[in-house]
Amino acid sequence: MAAFILRKQKFSTKNLLCIVIIGLLYLILAQRNAPRYSNNDLRPSSRNNSHSNWPFNIPQQYDQQYLHEWNEPIKVNVSNPSDRGEGGSAFYPRLDEKELMKKLRKEHNYNAFASEKISMRRSLPDYRFPECRSLIYPNKLPTATVIIVVHNEIWATLLRTVWSIIDRSPRELIDEIIIVDDASTWTHLKQPLDDYVKTLPANIKIMRTEKREGLIRARLKGANVAKGNILVFLDAHIECTDGWLPPLLSRIAWNRSVVAVPLIDNIGIEDMKYRTLPVNMNGIHWTLIFDWSPLPQREIIRTKHDRTAPIRTPTHIGCAFAMDREFFFEIGSYDEGMDIWGTENLELAVRTWMCGGSLEILPCSRVAHLFRSSTYSFDGNKNEIKVRNNNRFIQVWMDDFKDYIYAAFPKWKSIPTGDLTERINLRKKLQCKSFRWYLENIYPESAWLKPFITMGTIRNGLHNICLDAYTMTVSQALIPYTCHGEGGAQFFAFTVHGQMMTWRLSCVGIQGKSVVLVSCNEDDKYQQWDYNKEKHWIVHRESSLCMRKNQTGIVLDTCNQSDIEMKWEIVSNV
Numbered sequence: 001m002a003a004f005i006l007r008k009q010k011f012s013t014k015n016l017l018c019i020v021i022i023g024l025l026y027l028i029l030a031q032r033n034a035p036r037y038s039n040n041d042l043r044p045s046s047r048n049n050s051h052s053n054w055p056f057n058i059p060q061q062y063d064q065q066y067l068h069e070w071n072e073p074i075k076v077n078v079s080n081p082s083d084r085g086e087g088g089s090a091f092y093p094r095l096d097e098k099e100l101m102k103k104l105r106k107e108h109n110y111n112a113f114a115s116e117k118i119s120m121r122r123s124l125p126d127y128r129f130p131e132c133r134s135l136i137y138p139n140k141l142p143t144a145t146v147i148i149v150v151h152n153e154i155w156a157t158l159l160r161t162v163w164s165i166i167d168r169s170p171r172e173l174i175d176e177i178i179i180v181d182d183a184s185t186w187t188h189l190k191q192p193l194d195d196y197v198k199t200l201p202a203n204i205k206i207m208r209t210e211k212r213e214g215l216i217r218a219r220l221k222g223a224n225v226a227k228g229n230i231l232v233f234l235d236a237h238i239e240c241t242d243g244w245l246p247p248l249l250s251r252i253a254w255n256r257s258v259v260a261v262p263l264i265d266n267i268g269i270e271d272m273k274y275r276t277l278p279v280n281m282n283g284i285h286w287t288l289i290f291d292w293s294p295l296p297q298r299e300i301i302r303t304k305h306d307r308t309a310p311i312r313t314p315t316h317i318g319c320a321f322a323m324d325r326e327f328f329f330e331i332g333s334y335d336e337g338m339d340i341w342g343t344e345n346l347e348l349a350v351r352t353w354m355c356g357g358s359l360e361i362l363p364c365s366r367v368a369h370l371f372r373s374s375t376y377s378f379d380g381n382k383n384e385i386k387v388r389n390n391n392r393f394i395q396v397w398m399d400d401f402k403d404y405i406y407a408a409f410p411k412w413k414s415i416p417t418g419d420l421t422e423r424i425n426l427r428k429k430l431q432c433k434s435f436r437w438y439l440e441n442i443y444p445e446s447a448w449l450k451p452f453i454t455m456g457t458i459r460n461g462l463h464n465i466c467l468d469a470y471t472m473t474v475s476q477a478l479i480p481y482t483c484h485g486e487g488g489a490q491f492f493a494f495t496v497h498g499q500m501m502t503w504r505l506s507c508v509g510i511q512g513k514s515v516v517l518v519s520c521n522e523d524d525k526y527q528q529w530d531y532n533k534e535k536h537w538i539v540h541r542e543s544s545l546c547m548r549k550n551q552t553g554i555v556l557d558t559c560n561q562s563d564i565e566m567k568w569e570i571v572s573n574v
């Protein structure tokens with residue numbers, strides 16, 4: 001713009017003044033738009049609260065006696081850098097190891113052989129975004145109790161978890177590590193574990209449940225005796241990386257009602273390789289199994305494209321998170337009525353948001369989790385236990401949206417929840433907001449906010465055959481399948497825009513004349529349908545063709561009143 005002014009007008013003092021002012025304005029604006037964390041000059045040695053460039057400083061009223069000075073942990077090279085798995089790399093077996101490796105892979109649902117072979121103190125690179133490394137956190141922070149609950153974990157996997165905490169956390173900030181052995185049957189988790197932890201350079205306490213309690217009550221057992229001001233819950237198969245702890249503690253000290261979640265990376269189940277994952281958000285949908293969803297644009301804008309900024313997330317996975325200890329209990333800790341495994345992560349997340357707290361991912365804190373499906377017994381009917389936990393969550397927190405869940409899983413309704421009085425009273429006492437408020441304000445991307453016309457199963461006229469999306473793979477054809485009355489893959493939700501949504505949030509579309517699964521896109525006219533109630537047709541809007549069952553699949557064909565295979569009945573479960 002300055003060049004334009006110079007060319008167009010005669011040079012004068014007035015113009016010069018104008019240019020100077022514009023220049024100054026430009027400089028001021030540029031400064032304001034500069035990244036918030038640009039202060040690279042501060043060395044750790046000059047770190048104190050006034051020098052911290054972390055934007056969320058600890059409020060003055062925070063009780064100073066709970067704050068402790070800390071130093072970065074000293075990096076020690078304890079493993080041989082050329083060993084397998086070092087630097088977070090993949091494990092490769094030798095020829096003579098392959099057979100045993102295969103056997104253990106099958107037994108444990110992950111490469112337990114590799115885990116035993118790589119160092120319990122393997123090196124890991126600093127995976128943080130470069131911007132994170134120049135952040136300087138407050139020089140005094142509250143201390144943490146780390147709680148690890150465990151049921152039958154491989155020795156090296158558990159101890160790699162413990163070592164990663166010891167080696168990569170400031171000593172002054174870990175009050176204790178509590179390992180709660182939840183009635184494991186594997187003997188290495190008894191005396192050998194007791195003996196081993198005594199040799200470790202950390203205050204480690206082992207607690208044991210008298211009988212199998214499940215991860216929820218096991219975590220509570222640890223939380224009830226914790227001394228640290230902040231509770232950090234970790235699974236027994238994770239690896240903490242450089243700098244993982246201070247962001248979590250700093251954020252909670254700034255605001256005690258934040259539940260702080262690290263960015264979760266992935267330890268490969270085939271090769272134990274550390275793989276970083278992108279910053280994602282976690283949502284909630286019909287299955288009540290956590291899912292990843294891409295970071296929405298609104299959150300990227302809110303955080304001004306700053307990759308170090310805390311991300312507000314509707315739910316979390318549950319394998320790693322930190323909370324102020326008092327706040328944890330004030331807000332209802334966990335639902336003690338939940339057994340073994342499942343939905344406690346959603347319950348805590350939704351309750352936190354609805355009752356006045358928040359749940360945030362701290363992208364500068366990275367912790368990797370081994371995403372293996374568990375092999376342990378549930379000490380009872382696995383499905384029933386999971387559904388019972390689901391029901392406890394659904395019936396206390398989901399208000400009328402519970403109908404959506406029971407439309408997709410009609411049989412869940414009959415599984416008893418046990419006494420819910422205490423949890424319902426808790427919600428009243430805390431004056432928590434509604435589930436709709438939660439969806440609208442915290443999770444506006446939720447499919448549940450769509451205007452639905454009906455939801456249920458879609459039955460083919462003459463037969464006991466239902467429309468079935470047996471797979472969640474996009475492009476896969478839908479199939480006709482015996483109606484089983486369990487919803488799930490036979491559940492479809494019709495929106496006013498003509499979308500037919502499945503339980504896994506894909507939509508019904510077409511590929512040529514075949515009816516297939518597609519990624520939902522409200523504007524895509526090829527995935528819009530109308531249900532003609534009188535004729536029992538499902539009509540593809542764009543082509544005006546009707547959905548028809550043939551021997552093997554579902555196709556589009558010219559609508560024909562006398563064609564029985566074109567008649568569909570929507571059995572609404574709501």
Ligand code: UDP
Pocket residue numbers: 148149150151152153182212213214215218234235236237319340341372373374
């Ligand atoms: N766990 C437990 N008791 C149980 C089930 C699980 O203490 O009855 C522990 C388990 O060892 C792990 C944590 O709880 O440290 C979370 O369980 P898991 O990793 O199986 O859950 P996922 O990560 O697969 O959801």
Ligand code: MN
Pocket residue numbers: 235236237319369370
């Ligand atoms: Mn886990």
